[in-house]
């Protein structure tokens with residue numbers, strides 16, 4: 001059976017005859033937890049909502065919906081990142097295996113190249129044989145350059161070469177795909193730290209961004225992933241993928257609230273066009289519902 005979304009649950013709760021009792025707020029907390037907000041945040045958000053309702057004597061379904069959105073809105077930060085003209089810009093794209101990194105690299109490459117940015121993709125996932133081929137295929141389709149080395153080679157060296165190529169072009173944007181899995185987590189983190197150092201040294205001042213890809217279908221796990229990557233290298237923005245699934249990406253609230261990381265794009269499918277700038281209002285209309 002398909003999972004009932006948070007907005008449907010909220011609608012049912014607001015339509016119930018509970019008169020917004022303790023039960024109502026408890027059920028709302030449970031619904032938020034199931035919506036991937038995490039227990040701590042769900043309790044805190046509902047506490048705030050309950051205090052507001054009692055203080056302002058606002059208990060209508062519309063008033064509750066509006067205030068819940070107001071509370072959640074504070075934690076959702078959209079960001080847009082534009083490469084600097086004539087500079088060496090590097091975006092390192094990170095995330096655990098299978099979240100959609102390579103697909104997102106290609107989508108972003110298309111998006112920025114359409115803004116007349118000279119984009120080079122760097123195949124810095126050298127761990128898996130198919131990874132380089134996958135990015136090369138995107139490069140051919142999009143008619144964009146892919147800098148690659150052999151499988152198993154040093155990913156930092158790939159980024160190094162891509163940055164040199166970018167500089168030789170009088171600047172542009174290198175978007176680096178990275179491995180989501182190595183032999184173990186420690187290896188992955190060490191490798192990323194090494195690539196991070198190279199990117200920081202090769203990009204012009206303020207032109208290096210670390211972008212974490214998270215998958216809407218992984219629920220609260222995405223928050224844990226964000227913590228790990230943020231601790232390892234520091235994350236500038238997240239991209240939410242697979243938002244075309246039934247999962248509504250409630251983890252974005254925790255990532256904004258607990259880690260203060262903004263959201264760059266939301267992806268809604270496998271096609272190049274299925275990428276949009278993050279619009280928190282639209283996101284909340286979808287997550288919470290319209291009043």
Ligand SMILES: Nc1nc2c(ncn2[C@@H]2O[C@H](COP(=O)(O)OP(=O)(O)OP(=O)(O)O)[C@@H](O)[C@H]2O)c(=O)[nH]1
Nearest residue numbers: 097098099100101102103180241242267268269270
């Ligand atoms: N429905 C949907 N599928 C997506 C989206 N983004 C990526 N995918 C699919 O998810 C699968 C994994 O995508 P990849 O881009 O290969 O993911 P990755 O993170 O690079 O994976 P690894 O390199 O194995 O770590 C592919 O089948 C993609 O087509 C999205 O927004 N929606």
Ligand SMILES: [Mg+2]
Nearest residue numbers: 101102125131
């Ligand atoms: Mg990949």
